Amino acid sequence: MKNLGLTFFLVGLGLFLSLFFMSDYQLSNEDFKSIVKQEHQESLLPEIANILEKPFSNAISFANAIDHAVNTVNEQMRATQQWDQVIYDNYTASLTRAATKGIITEHPTTLFLLIFGLVIGGGVIFSLAGKNSPPGIKNNGIFFNALNNRGWIGILVGTILIAFYILLYFYDAHIMNWIILVDPLQKWINPSATSSQWFLYGFLYTIAVTVMGVRFIMKYRHSKYQIVRTISVMFFQLALAFLLPEILVRLNQPYFDFKNMWPLDYDFFDAWHINMLTSAGGIGIFMFAWGITLFMVGVPVLVYFFGKRWYCSWVCGCGGLAETAGDPFRQLSDKSLRAWKIERYLIHGVLVFAIVMTGAVLYNFISSTNTIFGLDTYTYLRKPYGFMIGSIFSGVVGTGFYPLMGNRVWCRFGCPLAAYLGFIQRFKSRFRITTNGGQCISCGNCSTYCEMGIDVRWYAQRGQNIIRSSCVGCGVCSSVCPRGVLNLENRDEEGRFVKNSFIE
Amino acid sequence: MKHIVILGNGIAGITAARHIRKLSDHKITVISGESEHFFSRTALMYIYMGHMKYEHTKPYEDWFWRKNNIDLKMGWVEQVDFDRRELQFNNGEAINYDQLILATGSNSNKFGWKGQDLKGVQGLYSLQDLELMEQNTQNIERAVIVGGGLIGVEMAEMLHSRNIPVTYLIRESHFWDIVLPDEEASMIDRHLREHHIDLRTNTELLEIIDDGEGKVKAVKTNDNETIPCQFVGLTVGVHPNINLFKYSTLEIDKGILVDELLKTNLPDVYAIGDCAQLKSPSQYRKSIEAVWYVGRKMGETVAKTICGTPTVYNPGVWFNSAKFFDIEYQTYGSVPPYHSSSFYWEHADGKKAMRIVFNENYEVEGVNFMGLRQRHEVWDRWIRDGKTLQYVMEHLTDAHFDPELFRRHEQEIQSKYNGAFPDHQVTIRKKGFLEKILN
Numbered sequence A: 001m002k003n004l005g006l007t008f009f010l011v012g013l014g015l016f017l018s019l020f021f022m023s024d025y026q027l028s029n030e031d032f033k034s035i036v037k038q039e040h041q042e043s044l045l046p047e048i049a050n051i052l053e054k055p056f057s058n059a060i061s062f063a064n065a066i067d068h069a070v071n072t073v074n075e076q077m078r079a080t081q082q083w084d085q086v087i088y089d090n091y092t093a094s095l096t097r098a099a100t101k102g103i104i105t106e107h108p109t110t111l112f113l114l115i116f117g118l119v120i121g122g123g124v125i126f127s128l129a130g131k132n133s134p135p136g137i138k139n140n141g142i143f144f145n146a147l148n149n150r151g152w153i154g155i156l157v158g159t160i161l162i163a164f165y166i167l168l169y170f171y172d173a174h175i176m177n178w179i180i181l182v183d184p185l186q187k188w189i190n191p192s193a194t195s196s197q198w199f200l201y202g203f204l205y206t207i208a209v210t211v212m213g214v215r216f217i218m219k220y221r222h223s224k225y226q227i228v229r230t231i232s233v234m235f236f237q238l239a240l241a242f243l244l245p246e247i248l249v250r251l252n253q254p255y256f257d258f259k260n261m262w263p264l265d266y267d268f269f270d271a272w273h274i275n276m277l278t279s280a281g282g283i284g285i286f287m288f289a290w291g292i293t294l295f296m297v298g299v300p301v302l303v304y305f306f307g308k309r310w311y312c313s314w315v316c317g318c319g320g321l322a323e324t325a326g327d328p329f330r331q332l333s334d335k336s337l338r339a340w341k342i343e344r345y346l347i348h349g350v351l352v353f354a355i356v357m358t359g360a361v362l363y364n365f366i367s368s369t370n371t372i373f374g375l376d377t378y379t380y381l382r383k384p385y386g387f388m389i390g391s392i393f394s395g396v397v398g399t400g401f402y403p404l405m406g407n408r409v410w411c412r413f414g415c416p417l418a419a420y421l422g423f424i425q426r427f428k429s430r431f432r433i434t435t436n437g438g439q440c441i442s443c444g445n446c447s448t449y450c451e452m453g454i455d456v457r458w459y460a461q462r463g464q465n466i467i468r469s470s471c472v473g474c475g476v477c478s479s480v481c482p483r484g485v486l487n488l489e490n491r492d493e494e495g496r497f498v499k500n501s502f503i504e
Numbered sequence B: 001m002k003h004i005v006i007l008g009n010g011i012a013g014i015t016a017a018r019h020i021r022k023l024s025d026h027k028i029t030v031i032s033g034e035s036e037h038f039f040s041r042t043a044l045m046y047i048y049m050g051h052m053k054y055e056h057t058k059p060y061e062d063w064f065w066r067k068n069n070i071d072l073k074m075g076w077v078e079q080v081d082f083d084r085r086e087l088q089f090n091n092g093e094a095i096n097y098d099q100l101i102l103a104t105g106s107n108s109n110k111f112g113w114k115g116q117d118l119k120g121v122q123g124l125y126s127l128q129d130l131e132l133m134e135q136n137t138q139n140i141e142r143a144v145i146v147g148g149g150l151i152g153v154e155m156a157e158m159l160h161s162r163n164i165p166v167t168y169l170i171r172e173s174h175f176w177d178i179v180l181p182d183e184e185a186s187m188i189d190r191h192l193r194e195h196h197i198d199l200r201t202n203t204e205l206l207e208i209i210d211d212g213e214g215k216v217k218a219v220k221t222n223d224n225e226t227i228p229c230q231f232v233g234l235t236v237g238v239h240p241n242i243n244l245f246k247y248s249t250l251e252i253d254k255g256i257l258v259d260e261l262l263k264t265n266l267p268d269v270y271a272i273g274d275c276a277q278l279k280s281p282s283q284y285r286k287s288i289e290a291v292w293y294v295g296r297k298m299g300e301t302v303a304k305t306i307c308g309t310p311t312v313y314n315p316g317v318w319f320n321s322a323k324f325f326d327i328e329y330q331t332y333g334s335v336p337p338y339h340s341s342s343f344y345w346e347h348a349d350g351k352k353a354m355r356i357v358f359n360e361n362y363e364v365e366g367v368n369f370m371g372l373r374q375r376h377e378v379w380d381r382w383i384r385d386g387k388t389l390q391y392v393m394e395h396l397t398d399a400h401f402d403p404e405l406f407r408r409h410e411q412e413i414q415s416k417y418n419g420a421f422p423d424h425q426v427t428i429r430k431k432g433f434l435e436k437i438l439n
């Protein structure tokens, strides 16, 4: 059954990947006229004439040809100082979409059902395969496996993920086939919308969290903590991150993810975002107030009572992906003291960057300016943050490096919200991982499987509780400990740091 | 500044070294022939099973030793000249000590079976044994394990993780029933069978049969059955590793004899861990206890004595834990397999249980837990303070240590207790709100 599931899954994935190459591109005159604005048509036409009605065999060359045409026009305009004629609209994606011809445009719904049926069905069958064996921790063979132990499969998967993220963030026209593939679902949720790369991403993300969530639940089914926690992240991803915002848009309300918050949601205070919310009437104002209350009141109060886990391993989308799709890679996080040092510099650096950037953006918003200390805020702060932190760090590195550096690279080294939550967890919280007397045998399972790279054993073998700002409370250390030494608890703050007396 | 030499880098020797370093600036040298760095012997099985790599079993990063000025010396000591205070290595090197701590650990038992030295027959104690096991179990069709103890069941789990069919010979009528009372032992029997381990109780090994080329081909049992196999794991216990001292002035019996300060009969020579044998162990404790925790405690104690505060070894209330495939086991205090009175509860799923042994005054002497996690500190205190069965039943929730959201069993246990001891009723714990929803 396991192999059957795997086969379905791989066939589905193979179809999905090969779809990348499976279209022809031919831009018709009518499409050109209906998509490109009147004022640009004239200048663009001479450059694009040799593309019109001409067949291209792949998206990359087609999109490059469009880019080239637009750039040529813009260069001419700049050279002749006709600034108002420079084209800032991005036509590449929309023209590519219109030009796409092939099986994907003819049978999008069939393909959608086929591909995702195989991927989801295969994934679920694969996950359920072991259901008849007795429940319990079975990490058998993890360090012999080419996927889990940075072998060739791991490297291959990492490469595909990294390539996918780069295409997603910077070359949406190149993955137009995939974007069209999910259009039937987009239309089903919201008939007046057209799928974008972000809809594609959200959908794939949700599948990853739910299917791999099923796998996670099966794997840790002896632990109710793990089951409930995983259902929670699956729910928040599916309902709050994916469906609700789409439904809001369908109801002509602002797109809003109620569980996301600043500073992870770094454009929350962008002028366009504030304007969008405040101009949307009562519900928009509520969303704005909700977003602020969440990080100003929700975080300190909930972290005080439950630790940062209430967010990082129960609610957050990044955390949800890491816990489910990332679980096969948790053992790859670096446990060395050196890695911990780097972690502290990096994550607090990003937090400071996020605060400075947001401060500047807010200052501009309030004072209706574009600069701070004479520097253009967008160019020097907002854009670099979005590019370096928002795209490269959290996406390309954060997820693309799962198979190489473990599943929490972003959460551990980069997430400014995690840094903020962690601060409170470390200094003012009832949460701790209790070490059970002298029972630790220093075996190392806990440290090995801690996705945050915490050397849990270091504390456990000294009879000390584990209180670390980075601990996301996933509970896996406790699950894998063969001697029942570790327990995640919310108890009185008093005695939190006291070392027990069984070990000197 | 003295030169303190520690022979053996296991938990006992390493704990001693770390604590001597904390308390003094003596020169410290730790010697082992097995591995350069301290690793966790208890984790050997997980390397074979692919849960971890060797690196992960090292409790300290490699820089730790230099930073703490603890010299590590890898090599086999061939002889100790106690008169000249000198250890001699098999490559001709030698080093001198001012004070010597012997922490040489154990060796696997072999009981003189015919064929016990054939290729494919082995015990499991050291890293070298693990490497051998890796080679010995390549492409085999069946393995036989002999001896129902903790290392045996670990070996069964190891082989099982590689889909190697296992026949498990146990002389007694249940698994580990020299330690576990019948109910607990039967629970493990059932669990082993659930994992398709071919468990043969009341079965003894007679001989191991040669395939004609010096390798094992089969084993013969006392009911005259011949079981074909390509690997035999001998896990019939361990004994102190004291070969080195057989013909020396060091006083030995089964192990190296030590007094309550862990001193041997020779000046400035101490022995700790598996290799040490206490001349007068405390009540309920044995003279040799080959477990991790004892090595650690002895290491802590001897460090104080060496650093100028003579300290009596005081192991406190016994505790131990293990895991049999998926069933965790914890024990506190004294639970002999045959005892006069105990209260036993077992969950309907047959995988969780609790046993409380008490004396004629109803004072709790020891507890066993299967599939339940309990707070060490609480049971240690209750047993030391001689709390009664009724008291611990009333306060059972204080000792609860299962992860959050796990199904609670106090109600069931307390009701069973109330039924069995109607004259000493306790109040039954109420379920929380969340609990009612989740269960």
Ligand SMILES: Cc1cc2nc3c(=O)[nH]c(=O)nc-3n(C[C@H](O)[C@H](O)[C@H](O)COP(=O)(O)OP(=O)(O)OC[C@H]3O[C@@H](n4cnc5c(N)ncnc54)[C@H](O)[C@@H]3O)c2cc1C
Residues within 6 Å of the ligand: A441, B007, B008, B009, B010, B011, B012, B013, B031, B032, B033, B034, B035, B041, B042, B043, B044, B045, B075, B076, B077, B078, B103, B104, B105, B106, B124, B125, B126, B150, B151, B154, B241, B244, B272, B273, B274, B275, B289, B290, B291, B292, B293, B295, B321, B322
């Ligand atoms: C597979 C396995 C699982 C176990 N699981 C558990 C468990 O779950 N819980 C528990 O409490 N206990 C467990 N034990 C027992 C526990 O590991 C031992 O009690 C403990 O490791 C003993 O520590 P030690 O420091 O006394 O000796 P050791 O760890 O044996 O260290 C002694 C070291 O000295 C070296 N040495 C000896 N002689 C010489 C020489 N002449 N020259 C150089 N070096 C020498 C040896 O090579 C060895 O490295 C387990 C044991 C095994 C084998």
Ligand code: SF4
Residues within 6 Å of the ligand: A439, A440, A441, A442, A443, A444, A445, A446, A447, A456, A457, A460, A461, A480, A481, A482, A483, A484, A485, A486
């Ligand atoms: S997994 Fe448990 S026994 Fe092993 S080192 Fe960690 S706390 Fe100790």
Ligand code: SF4
Residues within 6 Å of the ligand: A433, A449, A450, A451, A452, A453, A454, A456, A466, A470, A471, A472, A473, A474, A475, A476, A477, A478
């Ligand atoms: S310490 Fe334990 S609970 Fe915390 S992140 Fe690591 S594995 Fe998860």
